[in-house]
Amino acid sequence: MEKLIKNIMLCLFAVFAFSCNEEMERLLTDDYPESGTEYTTGHVLMVVIDGASGIAVNEAYNTRKAPVIRSMTDRSLFTFYGLADNEEGVSKERGWANLLTGTTKNGLDVNQGIDELETPSFLQRLKEADENLKVSFYSSDTEFFGAFGSVADTKRKTSADSETADALITEINGETISDIVVAQFGGVQQIGEQYGFWSNETTPTNEVIDAIYDVDAFIGKIMKALEARPRYVQENWLVVITSSYGGVYEGNVTPASLYDDPRLNSFMMLYNSRFASKLLQRPGSDELQYKFYSPYFVGPGQKATTNAVMTGNTEFFNMGKRWSSNPDEEVDKSGYTIQFKMFDKHGDPWGNRNIISKRYQKAGTGWQLMFSNNTQVEFAANFKEGSSVFRLPSTRRDGSWHSYTLVIKEVDDTQKGDSILFYLDGKYQMGCKIDGSKDMWTDAPLAIGHTFSPDRPSQANLYINDLQFYNVALPADIIAEYHCTTKLDLLGELYPYWNNLVGYYPNDREDDIGLSYLEDYSKYTSKDKRLYFNKPVGTFTPTDDYVTRRQESIVTDKVCPLIDDSYYKTVLNTVDLSYQIFQWFGEPVDSSWNFDGEGWALDYVSLNN
Known part of the structure; x- marks a missing residue:
């Protein structure tokens, strides 16, 4: 009887991994150790x-x-x-x-x-x-x-x-x-x-x-x-x-x-x-999780990362004049690709917000990837007719990771200009011809985040990870296959375009916590290519040096972490x-x-x- 009462009490606890009937059968056959058993x-x-x-x-x-x-x-x-x-x-x-x-x-x-x-x-x-x-x-x-x-x-x-x-x-x-x-x-x-x-x-x-x-x-x-x-x-x-x-x-x-x-x-x-x-x-x-330890880019006054700026090499990823009416003038015929993953959690309904740029202001020489009125991601550059804007037609400010790829194709002798292509999550979205008769060359540093003072303090609330710069136009099949891949540096030569990856900023490494900069993980890494947090660019001066890194693990079909x-x-x-x-x-x-x-x-x- 004592064992029967004990069985009923034990069945009330969630520690049991089998039914009470099974436990009762075990107890009645006297197989269960008595309370106080010494092991x-x-x-x-x-x-x-x-x-x-x-x-x-x-x-x-x-x-x-x-x-x-x-x-x-x-x-x-x-x-x-x-x-x-x-x-x-x-x-x-x-x-x-x-x-x-x-x-x-x-x-x-x-x-x-x-x-x-x-x-x-x-x-x-x-x-x-x-x-x-x-x-x-x-x-x-x-x-x-x-x-x-x-x-x-x-x-x-x-x-x-x-x-x-x-x-x-x-x-x-x-x-x-x-x-x-x-x-x-x-x-x-x-x-x-x-x-x-x-x-x-x-x-x-x-x-x-x-x-x-x-x-x-x-x-x-x-x-x-x-x-x-x-x-x-x-x-x-x-x-x-x-x-x-x-x-x-x-x-x-x-x-x-x-x-x-x-x-x-x-x-x-x-x-x-x-x-x-x-x-x-x-x-x-x-069930693969994307584990990241990332700088958190927000607007001024929010006590976190405002920008990350390449202070050493101001010529990195300059693009020259793409076309000239003078056949004897040398032009930049190279291809380029910019690719990154972005997780944007704030639906600020007002104003332009900078993402990645090589530009001092909202206009002028250089180029810029930015939000436009919270509904579009646009590429802006100084071309023949002034500021040429290329906009992705729909917003992705939805609190999820997405990959963005901008491809500027190589110029050949038959083109007056060149083609610019935009991919979202590895899929082609749209493209257009640009007539690049003016340089995209500038002494403005490459920067993530704010490079100018907007009309009001930005409420940006985002991560920008896995930032990649290529000296070649990536083909569509490679973009489709690798757009969600992380830790390209661990793949190294196994990645087909490793030798063309001239700048790589994963921005997600636990090893980088405590650093005052983002490290370049490409094979061409150097101290001059580090992106330092909260540095002045043009007329924009950050108010403090506070940097926040978030530690999160997210399961998503938009990011493909390497198996660890x-x-x-x-x-x-x-x-x-x-x-x-x-x-x-x-x-x-x-x-x-x-x-x-x-x-x-x-x-x-x-x-x-």
Whole structure:
């Protein structure tokens, strides 16, 4: 009766990850630990299943060919989309190395045998941290046994998976047992090598799935023996079941992300009788966040960034006379492109607002990109007939990121002038001919934000990020493909127009917080091309030097951030398991070991934790 009352009370709490009926059944079968149970520091059982991809285990799970693993998910943190490496391609040996050393920086590449591994395993490091800790090791693979079994206090090289299971169960049935027990099963790997691991890059072979059924049966016998130990609950077992990699794939692999590489796809499970169930799914491409630490451009008096000015190189991005009636006069025939992303949150209904310029005033020599009466983005320059204005017909001041691209095409001998093209979010909007008989050359500095005193203080409220200047007219297909891409400097030569990117100001880097300027991240970077905050331009003088940077993370289809490590840390990685085991034993991790893994918060379903 006492247990029944306890069950009803516990069901009232949200910490339960399963129904009250299920908990009642567990309590009535007397499997649940009593209140006040004392737990030891902990024990670990690690089961390594070579070549069992997460997708294959998931298929076995769904077709009832992995009933034991399926039952264990009720008390597990687990994933079918774990990663065995942080780069494309992995071998069985490198999969072992990543898993057992806790780092991908272990010096073993995909072409090396495990006998060339020099980085110590987490087993060795744990024993060095605690000389009283005992390790048992069972494996039918000679290479695996030789590379990692030497540190074990109890070890056995077996001839088959069935013998591995029997040897492990024998130890479990004994009175004493090691603190860490490692068992490696190679049957799935052998079947995969014989029949193939994958039918295609998303479909495992039936033979591999059937082989997982056999290993699942061994795990069932092992868990039955483990849970029958008289002090099983007090020993506080963390059961780790993991594959080392996803198996060999013979076809061509061109994954959009590491999650799409079948060779990296791994199954991982952390089980304890007190854990709540939690399935880690692979993130979708729409879950990539644009994380930016950006200067916040607002109008005077709002105590934030007013402008950013290139004070060193006043000739940067000058454009010359585009046409002359005198055939002997030299003209500027080059192409140019200006591209940037803008997030504008304020709907100021009145007045012109500067965005990017090389100009002192609203008229005169030079050029200017600006808002026009809050409804249009316009390009203004001094041409033959005075100030030529090119306006994008609709506003995008909607509180979302948008990319703007202005292309000034190269002048050829057949043109009187040249073409200017405007793209919004990578799509062509409009274009026109301009008759450039006057220079767009000026000693005015390049500037973001205000360059003149408007009729009233501007209420601008925006970010201008990923500002790019090219010495060539970008073609439409490149604009369409890359308009939303960030961190072009990390792509470097992989970006087709990297050598033509003469000025690049991402304006979104955490590393730049605290600087008094925006850094040029192009290959042509120099101190003279820095954009300093809140500097005088012409008659405009900022009232203070206050600069505000905003830290935000936004998911949007208008910005395509490069995939970073955080995208791959939403699921378990094999390198996490070494770190997790260190945490289980309460042992610190030395930074010199270069562990790549991270510890995971483990949700408990029991209040006795």
